[in-house]
Amino acid sequence: MRVRSVRIRIALWNTALFAAFLALLAAAGYWFLSYTSLERVDEFLAESGGTIASAIEFERSNGASDSAAIRAVLSSMQLPDIAVHINNEGAGQALSSYEGSRFKRPELDALEAALADSLAQAARAAPSKPDLTTIIAADQAVRVLTFPTDIAPQQRLMIAVAQVMTVRSRLLRDVRFALWVGFPLVVLLASLGGLWLAGKSLAPVDAMSTRARAIGASNLHQRLPVATEGDELGRLATTFNELLARLEQAFDTQARFAADASHELRTPVAVISGESELALSRQERPRDELVGALKIIRGESHRLRAIVDDLFLLARADSGERLVRPTPLHLRDLLDDSALSARTLASSEGVFVDVRGIDAAPIEGDEALLRRAIDNLLVNAIKYSRHGGTVNVDLADDGARWRVDIRDAGSGIPPEARERVFERFFRTDDARASRRADGAGLGLAIARSIARAHKGDVELIDSSETGSTFRLVLPKSE
Secondary structure, three states, X not given: OOXXXXXXXXXXXXXXXXXXXXXXXXXXXXXXXXXXXXXXXXXXXXXXXXXXXXXXXXXXXXXXXXXXXHHHHHHOOOOOOEEEEEEEOOOOEEEEEOOOOOXXXXXXXXXXXXXXXXXXXXXXXXXXXXXXEEXXXXXXXXXXXXXXXXXXXXXXXXXXXXXXXXXXXHHHHHHHHHHHHHHHHHHXXXXXXXXXXXXXXXXXXXXXXXXXXXXXXXXXXXXXXXXXXXXXXXXXXXXXXXXXXXXXXXXXXXXXXHHHHHHHHHHHHHHHHHHHHHHHOOOOOOHHHHHHHHHHHHHHHHHHHHHHHHHHXXXXXXXXXXXXXXXXXXXXXXXXXXXXXXXXXXXXHOOEEEEEEOOOOEEEEOHHXXXXXXXXXXXXXXXXXXXXXXXXXXXXXXXXXXXXXEEOOOOOOOHHXXXXXXXXXXXXXXXXXXXXXXXXXXXXXXXXXXXXXXXXEEEEEEEEOOEEEEEEEEEOOO
C-alpha cells in the first residue's frame, strides 16, 4: 500500500537508512569484538606456553631429569582456565595437568581425549612452529596452542596449552542478546524521532497548504507565509507568492478586459437598439429617416463586428492556438498594399503616407495576419497625425530581421501612458475625446500579438511633441 503522507514517508526512509547504518555498525562492532577477544586468548596461550617451556628448561638446568622437570612444572602451575598436555617423544611419556582449571570432571575427560588426539596429530605432522586450533570438548569451545620445543639434541617435547573459551562465549552471547534487544528499541526511537523531525520540518508546508486552501478569486491579494527566505521551503513559498502575484495581475487584467469589452460593445448595441426602436415607434416615417436609421445601424453593426473579430483573434492568441499559416511573402509588397488601402482614410484626414526603404524583403508569414497588423499600425498613425502631416514608413535591414518604422505626425503620447499603449482597450484621454480616434483600443494589441506569433515584435521606440514612432520587426526567411 502506498503511503500518501510525506511526513510518514520521510520518517520511514530515515528509519530505513538509520537501521541499515546501525546494522552495518553493529555487525562490524561484533566482528571486531570477536576477533580481538580471540586474539587476546591466543596471546595468553602463547605467553603461558612460553612460560611452561622456560620453567622446564630452568628445572633441567638445576639438575632435574626431564621427567622430574616436567612433573615439577606441571604440579606447580597456577594458571586459571589453562590445561597443559606435554608429550615427551624421547621418553615416550604423555603428561597432563589441569590444576587450577575450572573444568568439571566429565569435561576433563573429554578435554584430555581431545588434547591427546590433537597432540597425536601434531606429533605425526611434526610442526616446526606453533599451531592454533579450536576444538569442541564437552560441548564447549576450547582454544588449543600446540608447539614443539627441544630439551636435548635428540629429544623433543610437544606442548599443548588449552583454554576453555567460556568467558569469551558468554561475552559474545551477552553482546548478541544486547543487539537483539537494543537494535529494535533504537530503531523504534529513531523512527519516532524521524517522525517528529519530519513533522517539525514540514510544519511550514502545512501552514502554506492551509493558507493556499483559503485563497480564492476574491482574496488573491493574500500571500503564503515565508518562515525562512533562505531555505528550500522559503524559496518555495516565495515562488508560490510570485505565482499568486501573476495570477492576481491576470485576474485584474481579465476583469478590466471584460469591463472594457462590455463598455465598448454596449455603445454600438445601444445605438442599434435605439435607432431600431425609433424607426419602429411610428407606423409611417419618411423614407429618408428610415434610410438614415438603417445607415446608422449598418455602421454600428460593422463597428460591432470589427470589435468581436478583434476579440476573437486575441482570444485565439491567448489560448495558444496556432494563428500563423506561413507562405513566402515580400514585406515591401505588404507595406505598399496597406498604404494604398489607407489612402482613402489618409486623404479624408488630410494626411500623406510615404513608404520608403529597401525593396522586396522576403519573409515567411501569414499574409492576412501581417496585412492586418500593418493596417492597424498605419490606421493608428493616420488617426493621430495632424492635418497636413505625413506618416513615414521606413523599411530597413536589421541583420537577422526586417525593421519597419512607422512615424506619425501627432502630438506624442504622454509619458505615463507609454507603458500601457499596448494594453487592450487602453486609450489616452485625448484619444477618447477625439472624434477621429473612434476605435476600441485594440489595434496596437492585435498588431503586437500578430508580430509575436511570427517571432517578431512591435515596440514604441520614440514619442515626442513632433510624433511617435512604432517599430515592427520580423525575422527574415531562412
